[in-house]
Amino acid sequence: MTDVEQFLARPLTAPVGQPLRVAVYSRLAEGIRSGVFSLGSALPRETELGVSLGVSRTVVREALMLLEEDGLILTRRGIGRFVAEDLPTVGLEELRPLETALAEGGEDVGVRQLEFVVQPTTDYVSGHLGLDDAANTWFRESVIERAGEPIAILQEHLPAGRYLSDANPQIAAVLEEATGDPTSLMTALAARGAVFGAGVCEITVNVVGRTRGVLLGLKPGDPVLILTQTVSSGGVPVYLAKCIVSGKAGVLSVVQTAQ
Secondary structure, three states: OOHHHHHHHOOOOOOOOOOHHHHHHHHHHHHHHHOOOOOOOEOOOHHHHHHHHOOOHHHHHHHHHHHHHOOOEEEEOOOEEEEOOOOOOOOOOOOOOHHHHOOHHHOOEEEEEEEEEEEEOOHHHHHHHOOOOOOEEEEEEEEEEEOOEEEEEEEEEEEOOHHHHHHOHHHHHHHHHHOOOOOOHHHHHHHOOOOOOOEEEEEEEEEOOHHHHHHHOOOOOOEEEEEEEEEEEOOEEEEEEEEEEOHHHOOOOOOOOOO
């Protein structure tokens, strides 16, 4: 069995509410970006992909159209579909976990948890998640490391108790288990079937301060980039992340396309 055949043979799972074409798109995009499908190589035919993934040819065709729109593949008439020679850069404009955006040049990053507690909400959290003053929230603080070097602090907030179970019972059921993963909570929850919808990422600049500076190996007055990400599920905001990014993280991209 070739690497491509083994990759396609993995069971295809689609979280509740996610169209199959999106699941097929995600699987093929993963294969392209991870190098299973090498740059410039021919993709299997639609029928072959459908059989390997257990979906209809129509679903495969819709997924391939999405891949072509995103510049990951191209069609050569009368020949077939091929992986692009150069893959487009993915930046902050795409909804994804913040530790993924900090993975420079494909280098793996790790998330080391420092704290995971329930605490009363604050004006800052309530304003982003639409909670009332009586709410409690889950708070998780972690350090994001690349090659063993701290490059960012990640602070994540989710509603607690009935505020979360009413908004999203699926996330509420797996949240505490997900905290054991060496990833952001967004990554860990998505791996357990959570479906996230629209998100907003706000970008500001500040100084790191003394306490955070110790964690990042910076002086208190050193500048940092602050990314604040609010993500909804089922149209309800359920996840808030504040990422304090050191200059050691390198370049963060925002991809722009012509209208």
